[in-house]
Amino acid sequence: MPKTSPPRLFFRNAAQLLTLSGSRVPRRGAALGELGIIARGGVLTEGETILRVGSTRLLEREAVRLRAESIDCDGRVVMPGFVDSHTHLIYAGSRVNDYEMRLRGKTYEEIAQAGGGIQSSARKLARASLKPLVEQAAGFLEQFAAHGTTTLEVKSGYGLDIAQELKILRAIRKLQEQTSLDLIPTLMALHALPASFHGRSCQYVEEIITRLIPVAAGASVASGVVQGKRGYGRTQGHCHSEELAGDEESRLVLKTRRARSFAAAQDDRMGASFRSLISLVQAALGQGRGGTTPAATPEIQAGRERLAEFIDCFCDRGAFSVEDCRRVFEAGRKFGLTPRIHAEQLARTGAARLGIECGAATADHLDKISPADIRALAASEVVATLLPGANFHLGLKQYPPARKLIDAGAAVALATDFNPGTSPTLNMQFILSLACDQMRTTPAEAICASTLNAAHALRRADRIGSLEAGKQADLIALDVEDYREIPYYFAVNHCVMTVKRGRVVFSR
Numbered sequence: 155m156p157k158t159s160p161p162r163l164f165f166r167n168a169a170q171l172l173t174l175s176g177s178r179v180p181r182r183g184a185a186l187g188e189l190g191i192i193a194r195g196g197v198l199t200e201g202e203t204i205l206r207v208g209s210t211r212l213l214e215r216e217a218v219r220l221r222a223e224s225i226d227c228d229g230r231v232v233m234p235g236f237v238d239s240h241t242h243l244i245y246a247g248s249r250v251n252d253y254e255m256r257l258r259g260k261t262y263e264e265i266a267q268a269g270g271g272i273q274s275s276a277r278k279l280a281r282a283s284l285k286p287l288v289e290q291a292a293g294f295l296e297q298f299a300a301h302g303t304t305t306l307e308v309k310s311g312y313g314l315d316i317a318q319e320l321k322i323l324r325a326i327r328k329l330q331e332q333t334s335l336d337l338i339p340t341l342m343a344l345h346a347l348p349a350s351f352h353g354r355s356c357q358y359v360e361e362i363i364t365r366l367i368p369v370a371a372g373a374s375v376a377s378g379v380v381q382g383k384r385g386y387g388r389t390q391g392h393c394h395s396e397e398l399a400g401d402e403e404s405r406l407v408l409k410t411r412r413a414r415s416f417a418a419a420q421d422d423r424m425g426a427s428f429r430s431l432i433s434l435v436q437a438a439l440g441q442g443r444g445g446t447t448p449a450a451t452p453e454i455q456a457g458r459e460r461l462a463e464f465i466d467c468f469c470d471r472g473a474f475s476v477e478d479c480r481r482v483f484e485a486g487r488k489f490g491l492t493p494r495i496h497a498e499q500l501a502r503t504g505a506a507r508l509g510i511e512c513g514a515a516t517a518d519h520l521d522k523i524s525p526a527d528i529r530a531l532a533a534s535e536v537v538a539t540l541l542p543g544a545n546f547h548l549g550l551k552q553y554p555p556a557r558k559l560i561d562a563g564a565a566v567a568l569a570t571d572f573n574p575g576t577s578p579t580l581n582m583q584f585i586l587s588l589a590c591d592q593m594r595t596t597p598a599e600a601i602c603a604s605t606l607n608a609a610h611a612l613r614r615a616d617r618i619g620s621l622e623a624g625k626q627a628d629l630i631a632l633d634v635e636d637y638r639e640i641p642y643y644f645a646v647n648h649c650v651m652t653v654k655r656g657r658v659v660f661s662r
C-alpha cells in the first residue's frame with residue numbers, strides 16, 4: 155500500500171452525518187438505535203486519521219486554514235465504513251452445484267453428508283495454488299470496498315489439513331499487502347472433519363492442537379519442541395480416557411479436570427509476557443512428557459509469522475462437539491488466539507454457553523438459542539453476531555432472534571458470513587435490509603450493529619466503527635438523503651465513495 159501520507163480532506167455538507175460517537179462499549183438495548191446524527195455534517199481528516207467531526211459551518215474555517223481538499227457530500231448520508239466481522243473470503247471456485255441441488259430439494263446437511271458442502275470446497279482448495287486463491291479473493295475485496303466495507307475479518311477453514319490451512323492464512327497475509335482494506339485473520343481451526351479422519355475426530359482435534367495452532371499463532375518453535383506426526387503421546391491417552399468415560403462419576407471427574415485446565419490456560423496467558431515463548435510452546439505441547447519422538451515439520455520451520463489473531467470452531471450438529479471445541483479454544487488461548495464460535499446454527503448444542511465460558515469475542519449465527527441462552531448472552535461480554543445472509547440463501551423461514559437479543563440487552567452485531575456454501579453475498583447493505591425486513595431491527599439498530607458493535611466484535615473499537623477525532627478515517631458516502639433508505643431500497647448498492655485510512659479507495 156502507498157507509503158506517502160494521504161492528503162488532508164474535508165468531507166462537507168453531508169445531508170446526514172452518522173457519527174455513532176460517544177460509546178466506549180458495545181451499544182445495547184435502546185442505545186443500539188443511537189446514531190449521533192449531525193445534519194449538514196462534515197469530517198476533517200489529517201493523514202489516516204479523523205481530525206474533527208461536526209457541522210460543516212463550524213469546520214469550514216479550519217478546513218480553509220489547513221488547506222484541506224474539499225469533497226462535497228451534498229444530498230448524501232456519510233457514515234463509518236461497514237465492519238464485516240464474519241467472512242470466509244478465501245475459497246476456490248464456487249458451490250453452484252450445491253446451490254442447484256438445494257433448489258431441487260436437498261438440505262444443506264444432506265449435501266454435506268454426501269461429500270458436498272465444506273468437503274467439496276476443501277477438495278477444490280487443495281488443488282489450487284496460492285496465486286489463483288489470492289486473485290479470486292482480491293476481486294472480491296474490490297467489491298467489498300465498492301459496497302462500503304472498510305474492515306473485514308477473514309477466516310481460514312476450507313483447508314481441513316495443516317498445510318492447506320496455512321496456505322489460506324498466507325493468502326490472507328498476501329492480500330493484506332495488496333489491499334487498502336484492513337483484514338483481520340482468524341484460524342478456523344475446526345470446520346469439518348476430513349474424510350481421512352472419519353470416526354477419529356479426537357485425533358484430528360489433536361493434530362490441530364499440536365501442529366496447527368502454534369504455527370498459526372506465530373510461535374517460533376525450535377526444532378525438537380513439537381511432537382512428531384505419528385506420536386500423539388499423552389494426548390492419545392486423553393482421547394482414550396474420554397472415550398471410556400461412560401458413567402456419571404467419571405464424566406464428573408473429567409469435567410472438573412477440564413475446568414481446572416481451562417483455568418490454568420487463563421493463568422498461563424496472564425503470565426505469558428513474563429516467560430519466553432519457547433517455554434510457553436513447550437508447556438502447551440507437553441514436551442518432555444509422553445515420550446514421543448520430537449520432529450521439526452516443514453510447517454513449524456515456516457512458523458515465526460503470526461498468521462492469525464482469532465480462533466474459530468464450527469460447534470454444531472454434524473460438525474464438532476462442545477468438548478472438541480473447548481479443547482481447541484484452550485489450546486488457542488495458550489498461544490494468545492481469542493476465540494469466536496459458530497454457535498447454534500443447525501441445532502442447539504450448548505455452543506453459545508461454551509463461547510461465554512471461554513470468553514469468546516463473539517458467538518455467531520445463534521438461530522436455535524434458547525430463552526435462557528439469550529439471557530446468558532445478554533449478561534456476558536460476548537458479541538452476538540447475526541448472519542441473516544445464510545438464512546436467506548438457504549431459503550429458511552426462521553431467522554436468528556435479533557429482536558429478543560436486542561431487547562434482552564445483548565451486544566448485537568451483523569455480518570455477511572460471506573462464503574460459497576451458505577451466504578455468497580459481500581453486500582452489508584443487503585444484510586441491513588434482511589435485518590430490518592426479516593428480523594425486525596430498526597434501520598438505526600442495523601447500522602450500529604454493522605459498524606460500532608462489529609468493531610467491538612473484532613476488538614478494534616478504539617480505532618474503527620465510529621466517526622470521532624483520533625479514530626481511523628474509514629468512512630463511506632451513500633447516495634441517499636435519509637439513512638433509512640439504505641435498507642428500504644433493498645438489493646441496491648447505494649455506496650458512491652469509500653474512504654479507507656484517509657484515502658478515497660472507491661468512488662463513482
Ligand code: NIG
Pocket residue numbers: 242271272275468496499544571573574575576577
Ligand atoms: O458460517 N457454518 C459453518 N460455516 C459456514 C458455511 C460454510 C460452508 O458451507 O461452506 C457458515 O455458514
Ligand code: FE
Pocket residue numbers: 240242496571573
Ligand atoms: Fe461462517
